Amino acid sequence: MTFSKRPATLLYLKTTMKRLLYSAIIICCTFLSGHAQLLKPQSNFSLADSLRGMLTPLRTCYDINYYHLDVKIDIDQKSISGSNTFNFTAVSDFSRLQFDLFSNLNIDKIVYKGQKLPYKREFNAVFVTFPGMVKKGTKASFEVYYSGKPVIAVKPPWDGGFIFSKDIAGAPFVSVACEGLGASSWWPNKDHLSDEADSMLISISVPKALKEISNGRLRSIKDQPDGYRQYNWFVSNPINNYDVTFYIGNYAHWTDQYKGEDGELSLDFWSLKEDSLAARPHWDADVKRMLKSFEHWFGPYPFYKDGYKLVQAPHLGMEHQSAVAYGNKFKMGYLGRDLSGTGWGLKFDFITVHESGHEWFGNSITAKDIGDMWIHESFTNYSEPLFVESEYGKEASSAYVQGIRKIIRNDIPIIGPYNVNKEGSGDMYPKGANMIHTIRQIINDDEKFRSVLRGLSKTFYHQTVTTAQVEKYMSEKSGLTLDKVFDQYLRTTKIPVLSYQIAGGKLSYRWDNVVEGFEMPVKVTLKPGAFTFIYPTSQWKEAGVTEITADTFKADPNFYIELKMK
Numbered sequence: 001m002t003f004s005k006r007p008a009t010l011l012y013l014k015t016t017m018k019r020l021l022y023s024a025i026i027i028c029c030t031f032l033s034g035h036a037q038l039l040k041p042q043s044n045f046s047l048a049d050s051l052r053g054m055l056t057p058l059r060t061c062y063d064i065n066y067y068h069l070d071v072k073i074d075i076d077q078k079s080i081s082g083s084n085t086f087n088f089t090a091v092s093d094f095s096r097l098q099f100d101l102f103s104n105l106n107i108d109k110i111v112y113k114g115q116k117l118p119y120k121r122e123f124n125a126v127f128v129t130f131p132g133m134v135k136k137g138t139k140a141s142f143e144v145y146y147s148g149k150p151v152i153a154v155k156p157p158w159d160g161g162f163i164f165s166k167d168i169a170g171a172p173f174v175s176v177a178c179e180g181l182g183a184s185s186w187w188p189n190k191d192h193l194s195d196e197a198d199s200m201l202i203s204i205s206v207p208k209a210l211k212e213i214s215n216g217r218l219r220s221i222k223d224q225p226d227g228y229r230q231y232n233w234f235v236s237n238p239i240n241n242y243d244v245t246f247y248i249g250n251y252a253h254w255t256d257q258y259k260g261e262d263g264e265l266s267l268d269f270w271s272l273k274e275d276s277l278a279a280r281p282h283w284d285a286d287v288k289r290m291l292k293s294f295e296h297w298f299g300p301y302p303f304y305k306d307g308y309k310l311v312q313a314p315h316l317g318m319e320h321q322s323a324v325a326y327g328n329k330f331k332m333g334y335l336g337r338d339l340s341g342t343g344w345g346l347k348f349d350f351i352t353v354h355e356s357g358h359e360w361f362g363n364s365i366t367a368k369d370i371g372d373m374w375i376h377e378s379f380t381n382y383s384e385p386l387f388v389e390s391e392y393g394k395e396a397s398s399a400y401v402q403g404i405r406k407i408i409r410n411d412i413p414i415i416g417p418y419n420v421n422k423e424g425s426g427d428m429y430p431k432g433a434n435m436i437h438t439i440r441q442i443i444n445d446d447e448k449f450r451s452v453l454r455g456l457s458k459t460f461y462h463q464t465v466t467t468a469q470v471e472k473y474m475s476e477k478s479g480l481t482l483d484k485v486f487d488q489y490l491r492t493t494k495i496p497v498l499s500y501q502i503a504g505g506k507l508s509y510r511w512d513n514v515v516e517g518f519e520m521p522v523k524v525t526l527k528p529g530a531f532t533f534i535y536p537t538s539q540w541k542e543a544g545v546t547e548i549t550a551d552t553f554k555a556d557p558n559f560y561i562e563l564k565m566k
Contacts, residue, residue, distance in 0.1 A: 045420040048123035052100065052182065052191065053370070053421035058127065059190060061094035065139070067197045069187050072205040072228060073248065075172045078164055080105075081147035082205075084188045090138040095130050100184035100191035105148035107188075112142040124184055124191075144188040151185045153177065156315035157325075160185060165314035167250055168274050172210060174248040177318045177325065180370070180423065183241035194368040194464050196238040204246045205230040213247045213270050215239060215323045216306045235322070236305040238462045240366045243321040247311050252276035258291050258308070261300040265291070266307035275312060275330065282330040283310055286352045293390035294357060294383060297450060299457040302364035310352065317351040319358030319380075326351055340403030344388050344396050357383030360457055368464045371416035373423045374490060375470055378414070378432020379453075385433070398558055401437045404430040405560065410493040415467060425493075434560040435489040441558045442485070442521055443478050444533075452477045484518045489560075491515075496561045498522060498536060502550040507543045511536045512564070523556035531556045 064086065071082030086099065101107065102124045110117040110128055119128045126144075134140065153161035160181025165173040176186055184191035202214040205228040216235035223229055249272055256267040267287065271279035287310065295301060301308065306322040313325035316335075328335060328351035338345030361383075362376035382401070389397030408431045416424035425431075440449045455477050456470070467490070475482045488496060497513040507526065511518050518538065523531035527546040531554075534543055545553075550565050 045417070045422070049420040049422065051098075051123055051125040052184075054419045055192060055194060056098065057092070058094075058096060058098040059192060059195075061090065061092045062088040062097055062134075062190075063091050064088055064190055064195050064197045066199050066201075067189065068201040068203070069244070070201075070203040071187065073174065073246070075164065075174055075207065075248070077149075078152065078162070079147065079149045080186060082203075083143050083145045085141055085143045086189075087141045088139070090134045090136050090140070092136050093133055095133050097128055097130075098190075099126050099128065099144070099188055100124055100182070101126055101144070101146060101188040102151065102182075102185045105146055105150065105186075108145040108147060110142060110144050112140070117142065124182075126188070146188055150176075151181065153315070157318050162186065163314045167272050169250070171250045172207075172248060173250075173272065173314045174246075175313050175315065175325065176245055177313075177315055179242045179318060182421070183244055187244070189241050191241055193240055193366055193370060196240050196366065196464065197235075198238050200235040200239055200244070202233045202235065202244065202246070203230055204233075204248075206248050209250075210248050211251045211253075211270075213251065213309065213311050213323060215244060215321050237303050237321075239321050240363065240464075243319065243363060245318070245320040245323060245325070247313060247323070247325075249312075249314075250274075251312075252279075254280065256288075258288055260291060260304075261295050262304050265301055265304055268307060268309040270309065270311040272312050278330045279312065282349065283352065286349050287356075289391060290348075290353050290356055290387060293387045294360065296390060297383070297386045297453055298360040299454040302359055302457070302461060308356075308359075310356075317355045319355045319362050319376075321359065321363040324352075324355045324359075326355070328352070338403075339407065340400045341406065342396075342399045342403040344392065344400045345384075345403075347392065348387060350384070353384055353387050354380060357387075364462055365456065365460045366464045368466050369418050370421055370423050371418045372465075372467045373416070374414045374428040374432045375465065375467065377428040378436060379456075381429045381433035382436045385437070398437075401433055402557055405434060408434070410495065413492060414490045431489065431560075435485070437558060438489075438520075438560045439474070439478075439482060439485060441523065441556065442480060442482075448478065481519075484515055485520050487515045488518055488520075496520065497564050498524075498555055498561055499564050499566050500550075500553060501566050502545060502548065502553055505544060505546075507534075507545045507548070507553070508540050508566075509534060509536050509543070510540045511538050513562075514538065522559050522561060525552070525554045528552070 066087035068085040071080050073080055117128050119126055151161035153159050153163050156163050157177040160178040162176050167173045178185050182191050183189055204212045206212045208229045212231040214233040216233045219232045219234045221231055251270045252273045254269050258265045303322045309323045310326050311323050313327045316327045318325040333346045334350040357380040361379035367375045385397040385401040388400045408427050412425045414424045414428045416422045443449045471486045494513045499510055499512045501508040521533050521535045523533055526532045555563055
């Protein structure tokens with residue numbers, strides 16, 4: 001749902017000469033692959049950041065096919081224990097690999113073919129040595145048994161970790177949110193967005209008096225001999241690691257069906273019992289109309305096999321795949337506020353709409369590197385005005401997306417540095433949405449624009465992608481050259497300035513404050529009451545105007561630009 005501000009550590013200062021050499025290699029690779037970030041102020045990153053963010057041969061040598069996470073959560077002790085099974089295919093020959101688990105959690109043993117494997121830990125990375133060469137193409141598995149006290153979030157979901165809360169009656173209300181912080185903060189996995197498990201079994205044991213909800217569909221509930229009950233949830237579709245979750249509490253449950261583009265979609269709703277009377281009518285008001293809107297704009301809901309669940313959480317919200325976290329207190333807007341300042345943001349529940357929009361962008365289409373997290377957040381932020389448009393019309397939608405410009409900071413670029421597990425600016429939300437809205441104006445054909453969005457969903461369905469892939473697709477599908485538009489809005493903090501002069505019935509105009517080669521068309525008033533396309537470059541051009549003065553000249557406000565009279 002939101003980005004995590006995680007300070008870079010400096011622990012690598014105590015490393016050996018081997019580590020220093022490795023760090024130098026990492027820095028060079030990061031610079032070469034992150035060349036688009038030259039305009040961003042230099043940041044300091046540690047070896048720990050690189051071990052988490054870099055795809056080294058020790059991570060690319062194997063592809064995850066399936067996980068079975070089987071854990072017990074001790075609420076009183078705020079601890080976790082259990083195992084995760086890694087089913088993988090060897091992509092290349094290897095005898096050593098890396099997986100990830102936060103160093104504050106204990107590894108009890110790692111087992112391969114009944115044999116314990118030796119391992120070494122470095123920050124939050126674990127390096128495992130196999131007894132012999134694992135040949136390319138081999139399908140195999142190993143199990144990691146672990147235990148300990150996971151990170152507890154202080155201000156979830158903006159910082160990650162476990163949330164130990166209580167309901168009004170004093171019963172436990174427990175969950176986890178770990179976007180940015182990382183799934184390896186609570187379970188062992190290959191913690192990199194580029195490799196998703198094709199399917200997963202999530203087995204969570206909790207005290208019998210409570211219920212537990214996770215991603216996917218419930219396969220079974222098994223009583224344990226120690227007063228616990230195990231819930232087994234199977235995820236049929238690929239899932240990114242930070243989406244894997246659990247919710248524990250005194251829940252009420254009801255179901256419904258939605259007749260969607262791919263048939264009957266099951267809907268499951270889980271609220272605390274104490275809130276069920278408020279939750280039912282509130283969720284009924286938004287969920288089906290939201291699904292109708294998003295299927296219209298983006299294509300079929302991506303996870304029919306696993307269904308759609310909306311689950312009350314002890315934090316504001318998160319896009320947990322097929323089990324969307326909800327904590328907006330059954331209010332319209334964002335905790336009762338309209339982020340756009342237009343009134344339209346109070347016509348829907350922000351968390352229900354925004355977090356569900358992530359099912360298409362973030363969950364089905366997932367960035368390979370967290371530096372490209374704008375792919376998740378910009379499109380999902382734009383899902384809000386698209387929902388408004390479906391319900392209240394295009395004028396309302398345009399007002400909403402223009403209204404959220406007031407929260408744009410233009411502090412650092414939207415794209416973050418690659419290979420160090422670091423996102424870019426929070427502007428990926430409102431500025432990213434306005435970039436997409438601006439591209440829609442350039443396309444100037446709403447059906448073609450809709451086909452671009454639906455085409456993204458179909459072409460990259462259940463895939464991990466890069467910014468370059470998204471840019472290329474949108475340019476080719478729209479038939480436009482958009483590379484400089486993406487450079488301007490994603491890779492700089494500069495807003496295009498349309499400089500102009502009007503004299504003697506002539507408009508003189510050009511782009512200022514732009515990247516080299518920026519030639520974005522824009523609509524302006526060449527005569528009263530109508531917007532017409534002009535095609536500015538960084539050189540002065542002229543066009544005739546009728547009954548327009550320097551003071552009455554306007555640009556279409558749907559374009560995210562600034563006007564400046566010279």
